[in-house]
Amino acid sequence: MVSPLGCGAEVSWQRILEGQSGARQVENFETDDLQTKIACQIPRGDGSDGTYNPDDWMAPKEQRKVDEFIVYAIAAADQALTDANWKPETEEDQNRSGVLIGSGIGGFQGIADTAILLKEKGPRRVSPFFIPGRLINLASGYVSIQHKLKGPNHSVVTACSTGAHAIGDAARLVALGDADVMVAGGTESPICRLGISGFNACRALSTGFNDQPEKASRPYDKDRDGFVMGEGAGVVVIEDYEHAKARGAKIYAEIVGYGLSGDAYHITAPSSDGDGGYRCMEAALKRAGMTMEDVDYINAHGTSTPLGDEIELGAVSRLAGEHAKGLTMSSTKSSVGHLLGAAGAVEAIFSVLAIRDGIAPPTINLDNPSVETDIDLVPNKAKKMEINVALSNSFGFGGTNASLVFKKVEA
Amino acid sequence: MSNVAEQVKKIVVEHLGVEADKVTEAASFIDDLGADSLDTVELVMAFEEAFGVEIPDDAAETIQTVGDAVKFIESKAS
Numbered sequence: 001m002v003s004p005l006g007c008g009a010e011v012s013w014q015r016i017l018e019g020q021s022g023a024r025q026v027e028n029f030e031t032d033d034l035q036t037k038i039a040c041q042i043p044r045g046d047g048s049d050g051t052y053n054p055d056d057w058m059a060p061k062e063q064r065k066v067d068e069f070i071v072y073a074i075a076a077a078d079q080a081l082t083d084a085n086w087k088p089e090t091e092e093d094q095n096r097s098g099v100l101i102g103s104g105i106g107g108f109q110g111i112a113d114t115a116i117l118l119k120e121k122g123p124r125r126v127s128p129f130f131i132p133g134r135l136i137n138l139a140s141g142y143v144s145i146q147h148k149l150k151g152p153n154h155s156v157v158t159a160c161s162t163g164a165h166a167i168g169d170a171a172r173l174v175a176l177g178d179a180d181v182m183v184a185g186g187t188e189s190p191i192c193r194l195g196i197s198g199f200n201a202c203r204a205l206s207t208g209f210n211d212q213p214e215k216a217s218r219p220y221d222k223d224r225d226g227f228v229m230g231e232g233a234g235v236v237v238i239e240d241y242e243h244a245k246a247r248g249a250k251i252y253a254e255i256v257g258y259g260l261s262g263d264a265y266h267i268t269a270p271s272s273d274g275d276g277g278y279r280c281m282e283a284a285l286k287r288a289g290m291t292m293e294d295v296d297y298i299n300a301h302g303t304s305t306p307l308g309d310e311i312e313l314g315a316v317s318r319l320a321g322e323h324a325k326g327l328t329m330s331s332t333k334s335s336v337g338h339l340l341g342a343a344g345a346v347e348a349i350f351s352v353l354a355i356r357d358g359i360a361p362p363t364i365n366l367d368n369p370s371v372e373t374d375i376d377l378v379p380n381k382a383k384k385m386e387i388n389v390a391l392s393n394s395f396g397f398g399g400t401n402a403s404l405v406f407k408k409v410e411a
Numbered sequence: 412m413s414n415v416a417e418q419v420k421k422i423v424v425e426h427l428g429v430e431a432d433k434v435t436e437a438a439s440f441i442d443d444l445g446a447d448s449l450d451t452v453e454l455v456m457a458f459e460e461a462f463g464v465e466i467p468d469d470a471a472e473t474i475q476t477v478g479d480a481v482k483f484i485e486s487k488a489s
Contacts, residue, residue: 127453
């Protein structure tokens, strides 16, 4: 994982549990004329102390050819494969290992820069690497080339549900026997002038906390005013259970449920009754052979927008019924911001680590909830608790929804 | 080494990320310096930009080595 709280899943997770925020004022480009001047950016450095050094993951000469979302994906995939200790060397193992990494947007920065170059210098100056360095599925392409993963090579583009859809679809490919191992997740590098302008125009970003960036992402709080843009990548290794057991792999959790639905309502707004999210969670639980009563912890979509948070909370409450009192739900977007196409993937990882460590991460900045609820939203402080089953929600522009259900695997 | 040759060498080192002493006149971009077909397109673009010359596609195809590039650019400049 590469997140606004650090390079690596463990460092990001520890900082989330400490209640840290990854939001800062943007300093690497001009923000004077932008309504939003803050974002959750990856801490860059020499690679020590959880900083991200792109040179550790891709040669500088190669980095010039691609947008950052591809480098993030390469870094996250490398970490995941190392952690899983999966290095396919035989033809058979390589053919049975695939990649499914998506992105919501892909190479914004490169497209913007090249459009200006085209206007100023003409078509003969457009780089031969412009297309392959911008295409969303090239994250999967690069990772497959680097690790010789010759199984299914696929990608997902479903806005903010991308990461969750990628993991869910990859799990299905494994379950259906198309591969034994899938490297899956999402990646995003949207933080540039064009990205901020575009989301500002949709009225989606927080604009009122430019002087206090770490306070801006505040899901469920009455002062919330939009999401804080994040960047990074989350990648997991999904493996057939028997295959993993046979080679003695480290198993974090089992993917037991995956549900999908469409709102069929509006291009950017969720349907006000939360019907899409409701049916999506219902489908995931049905697939898992569970009901909401079996769920201990929910990692919410909870982006900190005025509209979305309460709609999701309402849908969860209706599905939970009486069990709402026993339910714990938090939004880690309060700490890392909204990683768009990578969000569902990093949040799936946080859900699995919550199961492993028996701790629900906090919703930071939740000082005054805007609605009353029986669900524990874990305000500001992480909560120790037994978690056997965790559900992770992702909802995206276009009315595209995905829910994943993870279950503890008894050792 | 001529001025053009030195500048060509510098561009090749920068774009292909290779050691300077490998960039000899006879070195082939693809066979000796690890370039692929897209790298060579980009190199030609970099030469055009640096020297203010136009290298048409049919001429670009004949530029296989560092020496070919130097020769072509010097012929255009003179």
